[in-house]
Amino acid sequence: MTASLKQLEYRHAFVHRHIGPSEAQITAMLTALDVATLDELTQKIVPADIALPSLPQVGDGLQEQEALSELKAIADQNQRYKSFIGMGYYGTLMPEVIRRNLLENPGWYTAYTPYQPEVSQGRLEALLNFQQLVIDLTGLPLASASLLDEATAAAEAMAMAYRVCNDKSAHRFFVCRDVHPQILDVVKTRAETLGFAIIVDDLDRVAEHDALFGALLPLIGSDGDVHQLAAPLAALKQRQIITCVCADPLALVLLKSPGEMGADIVLGSAQRLGVPMGYGGPHAAFFACREEYKRAMPGRIIGVSRDAAGNPALRMAMQTREQHIRREKANSNICTSQVLLAVIAGMYAVYHGPQGLERIARRIHRLTTLLAVGLRQAGMTLRHQRWFDTLTLQVPDKAAILRRAQAQKINLRDDLPDAIAISLDETTRREDILTLLSVVTGKAATLDIEALDAEQVRGSEPSLPPELLRTAPILTHPVFQRYHSETEMMRYLRALEQKDLALNQAMIPLGSCTMKLNAAAEMLPISWPEFSELHPFCPPEQAQGYQILIDQLSQWLIALSGYDAICMQPNSGAQGEYAGLLTIRRYQHSCRQQQRHICLIPASAHGTNPASAHMAGMTVVVVDCDRHGNIDIADLERKAAQAGDALSCVMVTYPSTHGVYEENIRRVCQIVHQYGGQVYLDGANMNAQVGLTSPGHIGADVSHFNLHKTFSIPHGGGGPGVGPIGVKAHLADFVPGHCVVSDAKRLTQLGAVSAAPFGSASILPISWMYIRMMGSQGLKRASQVAILNANYIARRLNDLFPVLYCGRDGYVAHECILDIRPLKERYGISEMDVAKRLIDYGFHAPTMSFPVASTLMVEPTESESLAELDRFIAAMRSIYDEATRVANGEWPPLDNPLVNAPHTQWELAEEWRHPYSRKRAVFPAPQQAANKYWPTVKRLDDVYGDRHLYCGCPAPEEYR
Numbered sequence: 018m019t020a021s022l023k024q025l026e027y028r029h030a031f032v033h034r035h036i037g038p039s040e041a042q043i044t045a046m047l048t049a050l051d052v053a054t055l056d057e058l059t060q061k062i063v064p065a066d067i068a069l070p071s072l073p074q075v076g077d078g079l080q081e082q083e084a085l086s087e088l089k090a091i092a093d094q095n096q097r098y099k100s101f102i103g104m105g106y107y108g109t110l111m112p113e114v115i116r117r118n119l120l121e122n123p124g125w126y127t128a129y130t131p132y133q134p135e136v137s138q139g140r141l142e143a144l145l146n147f148q149q150l151v152i153d154l155t156g157l158p159l160a161s162a163s164l165l166d167e168a169t170a171a172a173e174a175m176a177m178a179y180r181v182c183n184d185k186s187a188h189r190f191f192v193c194r195d196v197h198p199q200i201l202d203v204v205k206t207r208a209e210t211l212g213f214a215i216i217v218d219d220l221d222r223v224a225e226h227d228a229l230f231g232a233l234l235p236l237i238g239s240d241g242d243v244h245q246l247a248a249p250l251a252a253l254k255q256r257q258i259i260t261c262v263c264a265d266p267l268a269l270v271l272l273k274s275p276g277e278m279g280a281d282i283v284l285g286s287a288q289r290l291g292v293p294m295g296y297g298g299p300h301a302a303f304f305a306c307r308e309e310y311k312r313a314m315p316g317r318i319i320g321v322s323r324d325a326a327g328n329p330a331l332r333m334a335m336q337t338r339e340q341h342i343r344r345e346k347a348n349s350n351i352c353t354s355q356v357l358l359a360v361i362a363g364m365y366a367v368y369h370g371p372q373g374l375e376r377i378a379r380r381i382h383r384l385t386t387l388l389a390v391g392l393r394q395a396g397m398t399l400r401h402q403r404w405f406d407t408l409t410l411q412v413p414d415k416a417a418i419l420r421r422a423q424a425q426k427i428n429l430r431d432d433l434p435d436a437i438a439i440s441l442d443e444t445t446r447r448e449d450i451l452t453l454l455s456v457v458t459g460k461a462a463t464l465d466i467e468a469l470d471a472e473q474v475r476g477s478e479p480s481l482p483p484e485l486l487r488t489a490p491i492l493t494h495p496v497f498q499r500y501h502s503e504t505e506m507m508r509y510l511r512a513l514e515q516k517d518l519a520l521n522q523a524m525i526p527l528g529s530c531t532m533k534l535n536a537a538a539e540m541l542p543i544s545w546p547e548f549s550e551l552h553p554f555c556p557p558e559q560a561q562g563y564q565i566l567i568d569q570l571s572q573w574l575i576a577l578s579g580y581d582a583i584c585m586q587p588n589s590g591a592q593g594e595y596a597g598l599l600t601i602r603r604y605q606h607s608c609r610q611q612q613r614h615i616c617l618i619p620a621s622a623h624g625t626n627p628a629s630a631h632m633a634g635m636t637v638v639v640v641d642c643d644r645h646g647n648i649d650i651a652d653l654e655r656k657a658a659q660a661g662d663a664l665s666c667v668m669v670t671y672p673s674t675h676g677v678y679e680e681n682i683r684r685v686c687q688i689v690h691q692y693g694g695q696v697y698l699d700g701a702n703m704n705a706q707v708g709l710t711s712p713g714h715i716g717a718d719v720s721h722f723n724l725h726k727t728f729s730i731p732h733g734g735g736g737p738g739v740g741p742i743g744v745k746a747h748l749a750d751f752v753p754g755h756c757v758v759s760d761a762k763r764l765t766q767l768g769a770v771s772a773a774p775f776g777s778a779s780i781l782p783i784s785w786m787y788i789r790m791m792g793s794q795g796l797k798r799a800s801q802v803a804i805l806n807a808n809y810i811a812r813r814l815n816d817l818f819p820v821l822y823c824g825r826d827g828y829v830a831h832e833c834i835l836d837i838r839p840l841k842e843r844y845g846i847s848e849m850d851v852a853k854r855l856i857d858y859g860f861h862a863p864t865m866s867f868p869v870a871s872t873l874m875v876e877p878t879e880s881e882s883l884a885e886l887d888r889f890i891a892a893m894r895s896i897y898d899e900a901t902r903v904a905n906g907e908w909p910p911l912d913n914p915l916v917n918a919p920h921t922q923w924e925l926a927e928e929w930r931h932p933y934s935r936k937r938a939v940f941p942a943p944q945q946a947a948n949k950y951w952p953t954v955k956r957l958d959d960v961y962g963d964r965h966l967y968c969g970c971p972a973p974e975e976y977r
């Protein structure tokens with residue numbers, strides 16, 4: 018039968034590239050599930066009372082080139098001015114070897130958080146390099162593997178300072194007046210919910226304030242003054258006040274480290290280490306502290322441990338602190354650090370080495386000094402006499418200077434009263450100095466840069482006194498000495514990539530993580546300079562392309578979610594949870610309901626929920642689940658009634674973390690609303706809702722959306738993430754705002770939760786492309802195939818690995834929980850053994866022991882083909898067969914392929930003493946040799962790693 022033009026175009030659309038199974042494969046899987054169509058399957062699974070009456074409209078899907086052309090036209094509406102704004106955001110030059118082999122390489126950007134360290138050794142080594150860089154620059158012995166941004170890192174430092182301080186009766190936190198305004202904004206927001214008072218004053222007046230538990234001081238003020246912190250830090254230390262210092266990484270190359278001066282915590286942004294400004298993000302924050310505070314440190318730490326063979330191996334240290342285990346007792350709700358960006362920053366340091374970083378820092382400082390001399394010669398008044406890269410000028414005619422700057426397509430910092438500030442960076446050229454002089458003075462610049470530079474070389478009038486300069490060497494580890502040629506760097510990146518298992522090699526079947534296709538066409542625009550080079554605080558009229566993109570993406574999310582407004586600021590899913598709860602809190606306070614503080618959280622909810630509620634100043638009350646894994650409605654009603662007018666909200670994950678569409682979700686919303694509370698519906702499982710139901714339609718008031726899950730932004734090895742929130746109309750005026758960028762159409766005037774007004778704006782084009790190419794029908798089909806794939810796996814494995822929870826008619830949602838407990842009881846094989854053995858079969862393990870201990874939670878997503886699903890099913894069934902062979906006595910309980918997994922190439926060369934063959938060890942699946950993934954280490958020794966915490970680069974001889 019001849020197809021119509023419309024049918025031919027649809028079959029050529031991107032949706033058929035994104036969705037893994039073909040039409041024939043979908044039909045075969047539906048038959049195996051005893052249904053005829055995807056719609057019939059959906060009707061059997063999604064409760065009828067929450068099904069959407071009509072399909073949300075986000076347009077028809079486009080082919081890749083059509084969508085790229087449309088987005089390019091939008092990007093062209095951004096104006097690329099030369100930015101000298103500074104304020105924590107600077108122009109950079111990313112080495113092309115890093116751009117091509119790391120940022121644009123799916124082997125790096127499609128990997129997941131390294132919870133399974135045996136398949137993450139490359140990423141872990143790259144993060145260890147980042148930690149060593151931070152340790153060297155800050156002068157402190159312990160560094161984390163990155164936080165979300167500089168402002169949230171400052172807020173985390175404040176919370177940590179209170180955790181470790183001796184005087185818990187003190188509730189005042191000092192913030193130096195000249196920190197960047199966005200840092201102060203986020204710190205104030207966090208302090209409000211934690212019950213802290215923020216004291217803002219000048220550095221030289223810190224001694225006048227009492228009852229402080231901590232203080233935040235900048236090494237370099239927002240207006241460019243380089244502070245002499247040794248004396249204030251010593252005075253605060255004598256009073257047992259925890260000291261936090263925010264610092265610039267390139268300045269730290271030249272300046273004495275804050276750790277050497279006595280700081281307890283040091284933080285900052287690693288953005289200027291090769292990462293584009295990107296209109297605000299994503300950027301990795303760095304965070305370091307003293308050794309004695311390691312148990313209170315937020316975020317993740319990479320540590321050196323050993324594997325089962327006694328060889329050095331890397332892992333995430335102190336994993337028991339993770340928020341999904343500690344829940345409301347967690348140090349932080351951060352579940353996504355900025356791994357990909359931290360890796361880029363670390364590799365920037367590896368590529369340039371200490372000498373290269375020093376050249377870059379000295380060049381920036383030299384250009385700043387030359388500009389300062391030229392301005393002085395022209396009669397201009399500088400506010401400070403010490404600087405690294407920023408000059409602040411008192412000017413008589415600010416408006417005229419800004420007009421001349423605009424005519425030259427230059428942005429200067431203009432938010433200072435009767436003053437302007439100029440920040441130079443790695444991209445600044447000599448010609449820029451002359452242009453800036455003419456802009457400020459209104460006259461043609463006649464400065465002889467070569468002569469003036471020669472004078473500076475002879476040592477006239479240093480802007481950095483000797484007592485402020487660094488004397489200790491940095492980056493002495495060999496990893497920072499070797500890879501300075503592009504050939505060596507390319508091979509190093511390749512070697513690390515080969516150690517990891519990413520989506521470009523196999524399915525990553527992690528439940529609740531949605532590891533779907535991150536299409537090349539979606540990723541391409543993030544490297545466009547029209548998106549990557551904009552400063553987040555540039556005038557809004559220069560960012561019209563971004564505003565159009567944000568508006569369109571917001572309207573699509575509104576249509577898909579059933580909400581009335583979107584806030585794009587949160588730069589992770591957990592940050593979105595916090596922002597949503599903060600919005601509820603602000604709304605209720607505006608209604609004079611300050612007494613509402615209780616947050617009901619079902620036991621089936623997402624793991625970050627309790628920690629987010631605690632951060633938002635709420636009291637967590639857990640609601641039980643029944644034996645089918647559903648929310649116990651009677652217990653919910655009882656606890657809502659007990660809370661009464663103290664009930665603030667409920668946090669529900671839907672479909673639940675147990676992998677089912679709960680039938681009583683509308684009743685849950687009604688009960689909470691009945692007692693005056695709000696409904697927060699966690700968006701972690703939104704991939705099972707799009708086009709079928711929606712939070713707003715169900716009855717929720719606010720949700721966050723994981724754009725790095727449902728809407729195809731890649732996980733990047735554990736970050737970046739984007740977690741915008743959708744809200745009903747009554748909450749729209751209470752979402753996070755921004756103190757620097759004011760836009761009544763898109764931002765409130767309330768406190769921020771992230772440093773940039775629109776969070777990680779530079780990766781929003783990925784989700785824009787995904788929705789634009791999929792279209793309304795394609796998005797619905799993606800949800801349906803995600804559900805189909807999960808049910809196919811559940812049906813094929815249920816006889817050996819019982820599916821723990823099912824909905825009506827025995828179906829699951831988009832993920833399923835496989836119960837390993839019978840296998841453990843019958844054969845002595847644990848969920849850990851299964852997870853590690855899957856590595857030998859070429860798979861990343863499913864989510865292990867969450868939300869139920871001794872289980873595996875599997876989410877295949879819609880992007881995996883039937884062939885890949887069958888390969889995973891075959892691997893699981895083969896593992897079960899191996900377990901029975903252990904039970905039958907063929908292999909000893911302590912020496913078999915399961916407990917010894919994973920197996921490395923290295924051990925094949927050693928004497929083989931196991932009762933099973935080498936082939937069984939490393940090639941357990943037929944025809945696996947053609948695409949074998951080889952782990953580089955055996956099973957990690959977690960206990961050893963925690964008892965011997967070491968978080969810097971080990972000596973080279975420790976590596977095999």
